[in-house]
Amino acid sequence: MNTRERIIAAADQLFYEQGFEHTSFADVASAVEISRGNFYHHFKTKDDILEAVITLRLAKTQEMLELWEAEGSSPAERIQGFIQILIANRKSIMAHGCPVGTLCNELAKLDHDAHTEARKIFGLFRDWLAQQFAAGGRKRDATTLALHLLARSQGVATLANAFGDEAFIRAEVRDMCQWAEAQVANSGRAASPTSSPKAKKG
Amino acid sequence: MNTRERIIAAADQLFYEQGFEHTSFADVASAVEISRGNFYHHFKTKDDILEAVITLRLAKTQEMLELWEAEGSSPAERIQGFIQILIANRKSIMAHGCPVGTLCNELAKLDHDAHTEARKIFGLFRDWLAQQFAAGGRKRDATTLALHLLARSQGVATLANAFGDEAFIRAEVRDMCQWAEAQVANSGRAASPTSSPKAKKG
DNA sequence: GTCTATACCTGGATAGAC
DNA sequence: GTCTATCCAGGTATAGAC
Secondary structure (H helix, E strand, O other): HHHHHHHHHHHHHHHHHHHHOOOOHHHHHHHHOHHHHHHHHHHHOHHHHHHHHHHHHHHHHHHHHHHHHHOOOOOOHHHHHHHHHHOOOOHHHHHHHOOHHHHHHHHHHHHHHHHHHHHHHHHHHHHHHHHHHHHHHOOOOOOHHHHHHHHHHHHHHHHHHHOOHHHHHHHHHHHHHHHHHHHHOOOOOOOOOOOOOOOOOO | OOHHHHHHHHHHHHHHOOOOOOOHHHHHHHHHHHHHHHHHHHHOOOHHHHHHHHHHHHHHHHHHHHHHHHHOOOOOHHHHHHHHHHHHHHHHHHHHHOHHHHHHHHHHHHOOOHHHHHHHHHHHHHHHHHHHHHHOOOOHHHHHHHHHHHHHHHHHHHHHHHHHHHHHHHHHHHHHHHHHHHHHOOOOOOOOOOOOOOOOOO
């Protein structure tokens, strides 16, 4: 990994943990253990680093989705794999929220041009999920279902971050998995539009 | 409205639109049309303003919930009133996200002490919603249902902010209303844990 | 490519006149 | 209570030596 890549990786992590604006060049430089002067040899402005970080995230997301596509044996299983990242990443989500959602939120507030690029990460997840629902027989409302699931996982991340409640994450993940199962199982019929999270110990 | 109150009101709005960190004393002072020096007569530090803003938001939220409590004629109607704020505030949500969720997120990233105070706003909504579900016959899982609904509305706000898609908000609101209706109608029985957003024009 | 030194600006915060 | 003037820290960015 060359210096440029190390800078991007460090910025990626710090932007997630501390936010874009709150992270200074000095923070990144000290994480990479280079001088600030050297820093500017690789990136002219802070926006350039942001752009590189978003590009990296897009690439990593794309790669992950392709892996899931290859590994999962059915649409239902793949969708459940997506939902499970809430549990796999629960510690960092409780500490810092969802990397995608919080970055988009921050860039929207800053009225930053890169917001357009950042939301493409959401777009990748949306399209991949829609593809799974379509493959599961829900061609007509695949994107609606994808956005619905994406929204739910975002909401879980936001509240998990606010309350730090791991049991809440697990309960919602369980419910989302059951919901997803029912969607692609129910492929032919129009499913009921109502649901309930399972009552505790119910 | 005295100067202090005007400062808090301006800070409240700017923190929402631009974020806490991105908003400078100069921004607030110029919005209130006072000098920066005068500013410090009212608030010693930036954290003091943040605290005042959160206190204001807590009070306004409490007041709003009490109003809804008095005005709504049934638990189901009150819950639907809560859901409808996503539509009433759709423009600002698409532009800046949810005021509560985005503030909590930002404070978590800054590792700011006020995070504890800020999440109490979520707590007010959670408890009020739980109260409605309990009144609707769902005493046992009232808080679970409340958190579920709160999470869903947060997720809708996050994606609405990212994509600026008003139709998406309306579709999710419709689905949440139907879900809520079914919950308090179904009071006695354990409801099915699965749901689907309605297929478009389905 | 990497460093040190430094210029420049913004933003938080203070002092003191009115 | 309000103002102007000012200080200081930190953050972005540049110049130039090695």
